[in-house]
Amino acid sequence: xxxxxxxxxxxxxxxxxxxxxxxxxxxxxxxxxxxxxxxxxxxxxxxxxxxxxxxxxxxxxxxxxxxxxxxxxxxxxxxxxxxxxxxxxxxxxxxxxxxxxxxxxxxxxxxxxxxxxxxxxxxxxxxxxxxxxxxxxxxxxxxxxxxxxxxxxxxxxxxxxxxxxxxxxxxxxxxxxxxxxxxxxxxxxxxxxxxxxxxxxxxxxxxxxxxxxxxxxxxxxxxxxxxxxxxxxxxxxxxxxxxxxxxxxxxxxxxxxxxxxxxxxxxxxxxxxxxxxxxxxxxxxxxxxxxxxxxxxxxxxxxx
Numbered sequence: 001x002x003x004x005x006x007x008x009x010x011x012x013x014x015x016x017x018x019x020x021x022x023x024x025x026x027x028x029x030x031x032x033x034x035x036x037x038x039x040x041x042x043x044x045x046x047x048x049x050x051x052x053x054x055x056x057x058x059x060x061x062x063x064x065x066x067x068x069x070x071x072x073x074x075x076x077x078x079x080x081x082x083x084x085x086x087x088x089x090x091x092x093x094x095x096x097x098x099x100x101x102x103x104x105x106x107x108x109x110x111x112x113x114x115x116x117x118x119x120x121x122x123x124x125x126x127x128x129x130x131x132x133x134x135x136x137x138x139x140x141x142x143x144x145x146x147x148x149x150x151x152x153x154x155x156x157x158x159x160x161x162x163x164x165x166x167x168x169x170x171x172x173x174x175x176x177x178x179x180x181x182x183x184x185x186x187x188x189x190x191x192x193x194x195x196x197x198x199x200x201x202x203x204x205x206x207x208x209x210x211x212x213x214x215x216x217x218x219x220x221x222x223x224x225x226x227x228x229x230x231x232x233x234x235x236x237x238x239x240x241x242x243x244x245x246x247x248x249x250x251x252x253x254x255x256x257x258x259x260x261x262x263x264x265x266x267x268x269x270x271x272x273x274x275x276x277x278x279x280x281x282x283x284x285x286x287x288x289x290x291x292x293x294x295x296x297x298x299x300x301x302x303x304x
Contacts, residue, residue, distance in 0.1 A: 017272025
């Protein structure tokens with residue numbers, strides 16, 4: 001079924017970035033449709049931090065407040081659905097959803113976030129966002145002075161950078177290479193000087209209680225007690241909407257945007273985690289607000 005209205009903007013994704021973009025557009029009297037399936041990547045995280053006025057609230061609580069405030073602007077509509085395809089036709093974008101609906105819009109904002117790909121370690125996914133964490137700015141304070149590990153990714157450069165940030169928060173830091181040997185002699189000596197341990201054993205299981213890490217079981221039978229484990233896991237965009245529209249990606253696999261959140265596809269903007277490696281509520285809200293403002297400006301400048 002085709003929706004008769006042509007929207008000024010359709011926003012795909014209704015979490016922090018999408019809602020922030022919608023608020024900027026709603027306050028500019030733009031007709032906006034937010035399409036969201038209600039499954040944000042941080043739904044398992046117990047508390048959100050490092051965002052002024054909302055520090056310590058649950059992600060769902062922040063989203064609920066944001067959605068309630070955005071809904072007050074009567075030019076904004078919501079659809080509980082998932083977008084399957086998007087294309088351009090006669091100067092408009094045509095969006096098709098999983099529920100069989102078809103929408104048309106003048107501009108498009110992608111704010112769908114990313115999908116984390118968990119390693120095949122039993123217990124990892126249950127702890128993700130609770131005690132297996134990705135960001136010291138978002139979660140590190142709560143685990144200050146605690147027994148902390150860092151799961152070393154394939155590229156050890158990220159772990160080297162992260163180890164300094166974590167060491168600032170706790171003296172109890174261990175790097176787990178999970179069976180790999182990514183560090184050279186000089187790097188190992190630097191870790192030793194900083195009193196950062198390096199464990200090369202493969203992890204066989206994460207033991208936890210309701211997502212709260214208790215200890216790592218290693219393949220050699222050793223048990224390592226831990227309170228937190230940092231991990232930078234691979235991800236994908238869990239859809240091909242950007243590719244369908246001709247959006248280029250960065251080397252990291254995110255959608256490429258300029259300083260105004262424009263993608264490389266004309267009329268398509270992106271914000272939040274899908275376009276920004278700084279995975280935080282504050283960054284999502286900022287990039288969403290900027291995307292909304294830039295779309296409104298583009299609409300104002302467009303020829304009738």
